Amino acid sequence: MKDFIIPDDRDMGTPARQGAPVTLTVDGFAVTVPEGTSVMRAAAEAGLQIPKLCATDSVEAFGSCRLCVVEIEGRRGTPASCTTPVAPGMVVRTQSDKVRKIRTGVMELYISDHPLDCLTCAANGDCELQDMAGMVGLRDVRYEAPQSGGLTNHFEARSGGEANPQWMPKDDSNPYFTYDPSKCIVCSRCVRACEEVQGTFALTIQGRGFESRVSAGAMGDDFLSSDCVSCGACVQACPTATLQEKSVIELGTPERSVVTTCAYCGVGCSFKAELNGDQVVRMVPYKGGKANRGHSCVKGRFAYGYAAHKDRILGPMIRESIDEPWREVGWNEALEFAANKLRGLQEEYGRRSIGVITSSRCTNEETYLVQKLARQVFANNNTDTCARVCHSPTGYGLGQTLGTSAGTQDFDSVEQTDVVIVIGANPTDAHPVFASRLKKRLRAGAKAIVIDPRRIDLVKSAHIEASHHLALRPGTNVAVVTAMAHVIVTEGLMDEAFIRERCDWDEFAEYAEFVSDPRHSPEATEALTGVPADELRAAARLYATGGNGAIYYGLGVTEHSQGSTTVIGIANLAMMTGNVGRPGVGVNPLRGQNNVQGSCDMGSFPHELPGYRHVKNADVRAVFESLWGVEIDPEPGLRIPNMLDAAVDGSFKGLYCQGEDILQSDPDTKHVAAGLAAMECVIVHDLFLNETANYAHVFLPGSTFLEKDGTFTNAERRINRVRKVMAPRSGYADWEVTQLLANAMGGDWSYDHPGQIMDEIAATTPSFSGVSYDLLEEVGSVQWPCNEAHPEGTPLMHVDGFVRGKGRFIVTEYVATEERTGPRFPLLLTTGRVLSQYNVGAQTRRTENVIWHEEDVLEIHPHDAELRGIKDGDWVRLNSRTGDTALRARATDRVSPGVVYTTFHHPDTQANVVTTDFSDWATNCPEYKVTAVQVSLSNGPTDWQEDYAAQAARARRILPAAE
Amino acid sequence: MSPEKMVHMANQIAIFFESQPGEGQAEKVADHLNDFWEPRMRAQLLDHIAAGGEGLHPLVLDGADKLRAPA
């Protein structure tokens, strides 16, 4: 098989620098590097490796091991090359008798305190200590620990017959890696990685000299009980087997690697899948990945075990009714069954009685095919995506104001930001690698403004503290954003030159008049929003005047009745302060699932063909009509909530749902269940029998991201390759299954490889016209638009003008949601997610990540808890106008009084039983983030939960295969 | 869809456009409905309007003649 050739991936020793070119010679070779580069890195650029132990290019040099010494003409002594910056004309010698002697001396000391069990060590062949011993030519070790105590070693449990006080047992509390202190060389690379790369500060070096040890957390902590978030940065940085993946200990060192993309979140980290044969040994963050620059989080790095989980269903199954158990059948039978049902429904109930839901987890190519199935084969526009329930307001809001439905920047841009507003997003949990990059920038002096009802980690954690935390009441985003605009306009802090040049001035004038009304002042809205006026004023001033201002937002913005209006308000803020069109600024939606951006781009929405072009436009339809040989319906199709309503009404009867679990993820579970139950043919295409499958008639087994080729598009519009590292366990990749279904319905498709699907996307969609797999092989990844004008993609949007021409200001009037608190439901529930889990949890719950999040809990302010007689850990009942559920309470002042919070990762909690079917005015994106609730003590699960569990168990029965 | 829900959703759109400066709000409401509401939803809305349009925001009613009747 042909693997993508991994470009230069060497450890350059110290981080890259930017600066004026400096030329020096190293061992007689001239090399030119940016000012500030270390001698070590300069040598590496010239292709010369200097021995090193404590330096690695993910962290700043520390200069402790002295293995990297060199000689420099005109300088005394032997400076460490990792901490010595280059100078013009410098003449460096990396080899001489003098440095060789120093290096062997250093190595000898290290090795004298290191166990020599190399052959059976997990890092055998992948150990820098081993490599360096070889490189410096260490031949004998003369030191020996004295038999009678005194200076002993760290690696023998007993020495001289006595227990060795220096020896410490292995810490294997973390489910994914071990810490074996006996192999530690105290280079502190792990400590620096945890600080500089991850920003968690979980590790320290305790003690001095011979006593010094790496320690996680405080005294008595192990890795699991410490602040460690299991990102793996320390494991990556460790040169020895001290910090080692358990999978490597178990499976051995990998012999091949394939670059691919994490399938968990919208950051879109690049990984090297390291394998033996088709067995994944570990996932290692890839340095060349432009979204993650070599960093990762616990999900992408470690939580891939679901791919081999026993719950995976590997063959198709069918049943006539959902009361029956599943019947395992062959692919042909399942597809024929499904195709006949769907065609039958269309004959009986009309062309528009069936539809599809595309997945934001699947690849662009797969999504494209699913919407094509609806448009070409079903001949309607009933296609939607779970992005409906998260970022559809982004599409509308940014489309209307800036002219394109996407974030404006790349992630690198954060390195040039001076003031960042994070609104309705919790990056340390939901977008961890982006959060690490942001925290790094904050530690370097940038300011943060957090607008969120909860005190998220960005408000205050190790070595960072937000300048302002506007803890607004859920549902008042528009009022807060408009009040910020009020301050900026009335205090004259806007960038008039920018507005005059780049935006429609008359529209701005109208907007300015609107926001200047005293009723929008922070003082006037304080009672409503709960945000102190002076705090809001200070935040607005900081954003407007503090240099490069960037806004990052998430679902706390979109999932509201006024989600689209808030997105518009955010765009207005950026435009009025001139914070668009250069590095360090912009409007950046943080996307939830890995391919939310892509699924929107690919025409998943019922009113838009690929590339955000409305189906009413005949010229756009013509492009696809001529290629597909059918007439395309000019009417918009049903959105997910509309599909469910229509199902309950009896006019929507069949659904093909790829890689989504709408029963668990969509609001008002009972309504979703009623809609699904009313359909006559529900096809679920997924890895597991998910919750939606309880109502399905056909189950088609899905493939994981490891089992297929394709692309994901992350929140930066970056198109990243997903590469197949093993054959699909069910026999077919997801794109093949969709093709089989289309063909069973007469589609006549004949794709042999996802690359051909991308070619079709490029041929039909102007913003993708330059994209091809060949290009991606060559350059790694591209950000759309990628076309003739931008052959290598577009890192920054709206540089010389807005995509729509003039930036458009739109009035943002606050409208209170209908969902209001009152005597019966006095608290506001808002929902979110945690770091270790992903979406409905179907994947992450099937990994060791459950150790960090066994169940969903309800966060409640201690004051509200006390009022209700609730103690930490009690079972409580959560009810709203829509329904009720029970879960355990956690009393915490992270939430304000009056607000409660939970996650939706576990089906037995089903937070969505209580959420309502109110939705965004423009897009029907559900209002997850505001539900009026009451909380009371309870004994355990509610009747509904028990009924649900019983129904689910019944619906999941599978008939034993006929002998 | 329940009539209450439909009326609520249509009115949300009307309330947004009502807040916008300039002319032609009713038309903007109708355009939005034409662009985003599937034919059977518009049919239900038109039926409701024909039956008196109870509960609907005036801008929805004003824009009714611009609503495309589903084919």
Ligand code: SF4
């Ligand atoms: S895994 Fe990450 S958070 Fe944990 S100690 Fe290592 S670097 Fe720090």
Ligand code: SF4
């Ligand atoms: S654990 Fe590894 S990286 Fe950390 S100090 Fe020890 S050897 Fe160095």
Ligand code: SF4
């Ligand atoms: S879950 Fe997100 S942040 Fe974590 S590794 Fe995957 S893409 Fe990166």
Ligand code: FES
């Ligand atoms: S690598 Fe330079 S001092 Fe350790």
